[in-house]
Amino acid sequence: MCVRVRVRVFPQRLDGRQCYDYRNIRVSFGADRGCCMVELGRTRVLAQVSCELVPPKPNRPTEGVLFFNLELSPMAAPGLEPGRQSELLVSLNRLLERCFRDSKCIDTESLCVVAGEKVWQIRLDMHLLNHDGNITDAASIAGIVALCHFHRPDVSVQGEEVTVYTPEERDPVPLSIHHMPISVSFAFFHQGTYLLVDPTEREERVMDGLLVIAMNKHHEICTIQSSGVVMLLQEQILRCTKITAVKVAEITELIHKALENDQKARKEGRKFGFAESISNQRITASKMESAAVDTNDVEEEAGEIIAKADPPSEVFATPVLHTPGTAQIGEGVESSWGDLEESEKEEAAEEEGESEAAAFECEKVETEDTSTLEETKTGEPIVLSDSEEEDVVILEPQELPRKTRTQTSSKQENPSKKAFNKRRRKKRTSR
Amino acid sequence: QPRGAGRTLREPCLWPRSICDTSVLAGLYGPAEAKISKELPDRAALEVLLRPKVGLPGVLERSREQLLRQTCEAVVLGVLHPRTAISLVLQVLSDAGSVSFPLWDGSGGWGTQSCPTAPSCWTPRSERKVLMSTTKGSCSVEEMQQCLAAAQRAATTIFQFYRDSVRRRYSKS
Numbered sequence: 001m002c003v004r005v006r007v008r009v010f011p012q013r014l015d016g017r018q019c020y021d022y023r024n025i026r027v028s029f030g031a032d033r034g035c036c037m038v039e040l041g042r043t044r045v046l047a048q049v050s051c052e053l054v055p056p057k058p059n060r061p062t063e064g065v066l067f068f069n070l071e072l073s074p075m076a077a078p079g080l081e082p083g084r085q086s087e088l089l090v091s092l093n094r095l096l097e098r099c100f101r102d103s104k105c106i107d108t109e110s111l112c113v114v115a116g117e118k119v120w121q122i123r124l125d126m127h128l129l130n131h132d133g134n135i136t137d138a139a140s141i142a143g144i145v146a147l148c149h150f151h152r153p154d155v156s157v158q159g160e161e162v163t164v165y166t167p168e169e170r171d172p173v174p175l176s177i178h179h180m181p182i183s184v185s186f187a188f189f190h191q192g193t194y195l196l197v198d199p200t201e202r203e204e205r206v207m208d209g210l211l212v213i214a215m216n217k218h219h220e221i222c223t224i225q226s227s228g229v230v231m232l233l234q235e236q237i238l239r240c241t242k243i244t245a246v247k248v249a250e251i252t253e254l255i256h257k258a259l260e261n262d263q264k265a266r267k268e269g270r271k272f273g274f275a276e277s278i279s280n281q282r283i284t285a286s287k288m289e290s291a292a293v294d295t296n297d298v299e300e301e302a303g304e305i306i307a308k309a310d311p312p313s314e315v316f317a318t319p320v321l322h323t324p325g326t327a328q329i330g331e332g333v334e335s336s337w338g339d340l341e342e343s344e345k346e347e348a349a350e351e352e353g354e355s356e357a358a359a360f361e362c363e364k365v366e367t368e369d370t371s372t373l374e375e376t377k378t379g380e381p382i383v384l385s386d387s388e389e390e391d392v393v394i395l396e397p398q399e400l401p402r403k404t405r406t407q408t409s410s411k412q413e414n415p416s417k418k419a420f421n422k423r424r425r426k427k428r429t430s431r
Numbered sequence: 432q433p434r435g436a437g438r439t440l441r442e443p444c445l446w447p448r449s450i451c452d453t454s455v456l457a458g459l460y461g462p463a464e465a466k467i468s469k470e471l472p473d474r475a476a477l478e479v480l481l482r483p484k485v486g487l488p489g490v491l492e493r494s495r496e497q498l499l500r501q502t503c504e505a506v507v508l509g510v511l512h513p514r515t516a517i518s519l520v521l522q523v524l525s526d527a528g529s530v531s532f533p534l535w536d537g538s539g540g541w542g543t544q545s546c547p548t549a550p551s552c553w554t555p556r557s558e559r560k561v562l563m564s565t566t567k568g569s570c571s572v573e574e575m576q577q578c579l580a581a582a583q584r585a586a587t588t589i590f591q592f593y594r595d596s597v598r599r600r601y602s603k604s
Contacts, residue, residue, distance in 0.1 A: 030454075030525045035484070037524075046456075046524065048484045073482050075458035075520035082480055125485050127522060129456060288592045293585040295577075302576035 014202060015041075020243055022198045023134075025251065027145055027258040029272060033172065034150030038142035041200065042132040044076075045139050047146035048125045051153075053164070056112070056119040064111020065121040068097050070139055076131035092135060095225060099140055099181050099214045100124070103222035106147065107176040113155050113162060120152060122175065133201035136212055140183040145255055149262070150175055181222040182251050183214035184244040188230045195236070197243060211237070213244045217252045454524040465516035474509035478518040484526065502563040 012018070023041030030036065034049030054065060070093050072080045080086075100106070111120040124146060126139050151172035154165045187199035187207040199207060209230025214223035221241065226232060265272045319327040462475050469476045479500040481492045499519075507517065561579055570578075 032525055035525060046484070046522065050485045071482070073520060073522060074460070074480060074518060075456070075482075075522055078460040078463060078518065082482075123485065127482065127484075129458075129522060288595075291588050293581055293588070295581050295584075298577050298580045298584070299573075301580045302573055305576050305580070306572060 013196065013200075015200065019195060020197045022247060022250075023200075025141065025254060027141070027255065029149060029258075029262045031272060034146050036142060036145045036149055037129075038138050038145065040134060040138040040141070040198070042130055043134055043138045044129040045135070045142040046127045046129055047139075047142035049146045049150040050123045050125070051150075052121045052123065053113065053118050054121040056116065060108075061116035062112045062119075063108040064106075064119045066101050066106060066108065067121060067123045068093065068100055068126075068143070069124070070096055070126040070128070070135075072128045072131075072135075076128040080128075080131070091227075092139070095136060095183070095212060095223065096126075096139055096143060098223045098225075099183055100143060100147075103179075103181045103214065103216075105144070105177055105179050105181050105216075105222075107178060110176045114157060118162065122147075122150075122152075131201060133204045134185050134198050136183050137185050137198060140181070140214065141251060141255070144177075144180045144182065145258070147175060148177055148180070148255070148259055179216040179218060179220070180252055180255065181214045181216050182248045183212050183223065184247050186211040186213070186240050186243075188228070188232070192230050192232060192236060195240070197247070211240055213241060215241070215244045215248045217249055219245050456522040456524055458520045458522075459517070460520070461517035462512035462515035463517075465514060469516060470514050471509075473513055475507070475512040475515045475517050477504050477507060477509060478516060479503065480518065480520045482520070482522045484523050498563065498565060505562060 015023075017023070023043075024039075026039040028037050028039075030048075032048070035047070037044060037046045056063060057065065070089065072086070072089050072092075074080050074082055106122065111122065113119055124143055126143055128135055128139070151174050153167065153172050154170040156163050156165070185198060187196045187203055188194070188209040188211065189196070189207055191208060196203060196207075199210075204210075207228065209226060209228030209232070211226045211232065212223070213221060215221050224237075262272060319329050321327050465471075465476050469478070477500055479496045480488075481496045481499070482488060483492055499521075503519070509517070561582075564575075564579070566575070
């Protein structure tokens, strides 16, 4: 007898989510303005906005400059190499640029200080800290939150004079942001039969195609991009945009709430920053109150150590001024390099001499030649010899006759000697 | 053995080390396969990467990386894993001065102390010997010794903190 039990398997994902579920999103702010970290499940992105006064681009003299950069640091995954523009990185950067810049979410005209002279450059740096899929969404959320959180210094223009105020003098002003584009990723499997929102890294590895839709809360599509090998039907895209609208509304609300909380904390003078948002939530986090270092008798201790130590040598160098800009400290010790080389060579020559007498003769001549030269070098200034003779040294008559050029002009002496030594050494090792 | 060395590859120890408003995130990977160009036949190649928050790593980051690498090499038992690579990635999360402290803290379990004056010195756990010291500007021998003595004293407090943290993390209860 055979009983067949048919189990209907609901498509459920590895982490227990349903198809259209997003992972948990957590937004935390740093101590600086314009710094935030977004955690999308275990994917983490850090964003930091900074600003600088720069001359504008010549074709747009009244518009501020925006600069976006996403970095995939090897901290996120060991496979990611630092400083390498991989295909993934380029495509992600391009997508984010389209999402932020081309959707005109930041009012660039308000960043102008003096037309054609000085504008603000807003730089958004994003760092991927942990890679668990869906970098696009995490980066887009982190980027827009950081931009909303950022305040630039206040500027006043009076005639020709431009004054940039410090935060103490005048409160910094926030950027004017028209809308908040947020991207939502959809992964397609089985030629579009299955659709998942917010794919994890494992799901991304096996997916057929990816559709990214960036939308703001007014249901306006800012960017749409489909990649991979999947043909999408019109209905599928429409369905995705509907899902996106719902998700974007939720995320925007969350962002507003997070920004509000941070604003409140800052106003009330409570502690804020990463250290504050992370500590005490897990057993792995531990905290220590600031403790003063007891430095009462440090001076005595240091004094003891110095008293016990050997006194420093009493040699004081008296610099000798030869000419303005050139000084000599101390006396040089005679170089021991030449001696070493000589003994080495002689040793080598002896070895050689056992087998080939002819080669030995040549060798002897050569060593004598160089040693005399070295003597002149260490002792007195080198006298330029004007003879341009060439010595031909045959090292081993059995082998191919090798030629060594030894020019006695002192400038070229050194390299040729070195080359000669090298050859000698090579020969010895080959035995 | 530094903390986190036994972790699997996909699980970097991701926890920020903070001191007041300065925090640094550290990730340690390895020992893993090394690139042929970086491989060392007798010990593990230690690679330290320090990422600034804004912009690309510059000369300051490079010099700090170098300091960290040289000191870490003296402490890590690299001989146990020849021909592998250990990479330590540090990301500055917020910089409110004396970044070196959490840097050291993040890079493992050894002691660190940076003085607000010119010199910064680091002392290791067990013998409280000075591992590394670096100065900027000039200081007299007395001042240097004073800083070292203060650093050694402060190290005890920090090691106690490490012990407490590790005990908390690995306690069964």
